[in-house]
Amino acid sequence: MIGAASRDPGLNTPHFSTKQRILDSAETLFARHGFAGASLRQVTASANVNLAAVNYHFGSKENLVNEVFRRRLDSLNEERLAALATVLKQPKFTLEEVLGAFVRPALALSMADDGGAGFVRVLARAFAEHNERLRKFLHDNYSHVLKQFAAAFGQALPHLDKQELYWRLDIVSGALTYAMADFGVIKRRPGMSELQHRDLAAEHLIKFAAAGLKAG
Amino acid sequence: MIGAASRDPGLNTPHFSTKQRILDSAETLFARHGFAGASLRQVTASANVNLAAVNYHFGSKENLVNEVFRRRLDSLNEERLAALATVLKQPKFTLEEVLGAFVRPALALSMADDGGAGFVRVLARAFAEHNERLRKFLHDNYSHVLKQFAAAFGQALPHLDKQELYWRLDIVSGALTYAMADFGVIKRRPGMSELQHRDLAAEHLIKFAAAGLKAG
DNA sequence: CTAGAATTCAAACGCTCGTTCCATCGTCAT
DNA sequence: ATGACGATGGAACGAGCGTTTGAATTCTAG
Structure with a gap:
């Protein structure tokens, strides 16, 4: 896995974090397949993120939808x-x-x-x-x-x-x-x-x- | 095999056939939970019909949606x-x-x-x-x-x-x-x-x- | 540099999904 | 009655689901 976003010096400028990549992918896939139709495996694969990251950062799929x-x-x-x-x-x-x-x-x-x-x-x-x-x-x-x-x-x-x-x-x-x-x-x-x-x-x-x- | 072209009882069957009960239940549940959100087990249970009846009469879930x-x-x-x-x-x-x-x-x-x-x-x-x-x-x-x-x-x-x-x-x-x-x-x-x-x-x-x- | 916290990872959990298989039932024409 | 056939029933299949775990890794503060 390539760390595309190296750390930003000084301020904690928001680079493309795991959370944001998940949100972006989820948004796209929810729009395309619906909330029930898009799976967390699709979302995390599209975001180049580990499957467990969703539950780590958002707690549950329902919470991800809310966010x-x-x-x-x-x-x-x-x-x-x-x-x-x-x-x-x-x-x-x-x-x-x-x-x-x-x-x-x-x-x-x-x-x-x-x-x-x-x-x-x-x-x-x-x-x-x-x-x-x-x-x-x-x-x-x-x-x-x-x-x-x-x-x-x-x-x-x-x-x-x-x-x-x-x-x-x-x-x-x-x-x-x-x-x-x-x-x-x-x-x-x-x-x-x-x-x-x-x-x-x-x-x-x-x-x-x-x-x-x-x-x- | 496929029950698509079975004899149409139409005229002499006053009761609701398995097919119609499935369609009714599917319609209600699709309206309530969406096509991906409503499962065939929910549909067949609601229709008081065996699970396998859907694939017997309609071939697949997608075909059921179409019908x-x-x-x-x-x-x-x-x-x-x-x-x-x-x-x-x-x-x-x-x-x-x-x-x-x-x-x-x-x-x-x-x-x-x-x-x-x-x-x-x-x-x-x-x-x-x-x-x-x-x-x-x-x-x-x-x-x-x-x-x-x-x-x-x-x-x-x-x-x-x-x-x-x-x-x-x-x-x-x-x-x-x-x-x-x-x-x-x-x-x-x-x-x-x-x-x-x-x-x-x-x-x-x-x-x-x-x-x-x-x-x- | 190092300890501890935060994050990522592979693997597995239990569960539900759509689908399939095959035995069984009911209803006909023979 | 018998054989054929459409219809139904119960059980299982592999696949995919959301979620959890615990170790490995990365980050960060002292």
């Missing part, structure tokens, strides 16, 4: 809340702005070159699977984000009663997650920069979702 | 195409009518009391999973349905170029699948019949999707 989520969701939700706070600072704000605060950070992640695209697929899988313990983990750690967005959506859509709002937000979040998960597949028009493509996609998604939320 | 889809999709797509044909008979037809032909049969299935609700969840899972062989099976058997709908959508949305149309249809089909998969969970308002609830839901979904498709 795959935590690594990305912590920063993603930070960005979402920061964007939402900026929107809410204005005396008046539009539905499209709230949607933008929700969509743009995730879209940026789905087009990142560091494997974030894979993670958005993992997220879509988590939506489809109704894994109880995973849902509990997500609720325990990130429900406050959804609550804040739901409140903002409620302000932007005062004519909808609460039940109708939740019902529509459910469709929208599912649609957005699915759309963003497939973003890696969608090819951008030639002669368009990645940033342009992303902004155009965000614009479409926001218009799409806004139209659905306002309809009726 | 779970075929059983529902054959009739679902028939209904969709029939509804679409009715819409296309008119000299002029609206986007909402085409969407209705796509949504209403699936919605009826998702609210059927014979386990169809479970199947719609299986469908949503198949969307999220990118299983190659399953996708090939679905494409081989049902791509003509999607083609006909895509053509109808193209006629109803002449201002969209082909690429833009496909891109939006992708979001819409994902959104609709997710929404319908969660229909079992959504509780209807008190004092509303199931039929009313379904029609209202269809109306919402169609408006939602139409608004998104037309936006921009």
Whole structure:
């Protein structure tokens, strides 16, 4: 085994540690084969790491799944809340702005070159699977984000009663997650920069979702 | 050996055959735990059937998965195409009518009391999973349905170029699948019949999707 | 340099998986 | 009744699973 990462002198600068390599491989393989479908042997082989390293560093496979989520969701939700706070600072704000605060950070992640695209697929899988313990983990750690967005959506859509709002937000979040998960597949028009493509996609998604939320 | 072409009792067997019991249990368990997550031992135990019956009647687990889809999709797509044909008979037809032909049969299935609700969840899972062989099976058997709908959508949305149309249809089909998969969970308002609830839901979904498709 | 902690390693654990084998049962036509 | 055959039953196969172990190795602090 080749120690690709020799020790960093001075500061403990984060080189590519065993933990990170495991997380990267797990993310990719969970996106491709699902949580039950990807085995720890596949993960550790792909990460060039000993099988036992998973249980040493993460304790269990379920915990590894949780950490795959935590690594990305912590920063993603930070960005979402920061964007939402900026929107809410204005005396008046539009539905499209709230949607933008929700969509743009995730879209940026789905087009990142560091494997974030894979993670958005993992997220879509988590939506489809109704894994109880995973849902509990997500609720325990990130429900406050959804609550804040739901409140903002409620302000932007005062004519909808609460039940109708939740019902529509459910469709929208599912649609957005699915759309963003497939973003890696969608090819951008030639002669368009990645940033342009992303902004155009965000614009479409926001218009799409806004139209659905306002309809009726 | 292989029981694929066994005599079809069909007419004279009023009780539920082993094959059907396996399909029912598999559908429920695949919806709940995924294709990799649900084992044949769980399936056969739930169906009160010997473990070996799956491989006797279906050949393999993968084939069982395919047959779970075929059983529902054959009739679902028939209904969709029939509804679409009715819409296309008119000299002029609206986007909402085409969407209705796509949504209403699936919605009826998702609210059927014979386990169809479970199947719609299986469908949503198949969307999220990118299983190659399953996708090939679905494409081989049902791509003509999607083609006909895509053509109808193209006629109803002449201002969209082909690429833009496909891109939006992708979001819409994902959104609709997710929404319908969660229909079992959504509780209807008190004092509303199931039929009313379904029609209202269809109306919402169609408006939602139409608004998104037309936006921009 | 050295002791001790942290990490990696090969090997094995018990278990469940999909699949297969073969004996047995039930139901027909002969 | 008998033989043939589809269907079912119980038991086992090898493979792969997540997890654990204990020794070997690497890192780090004194």
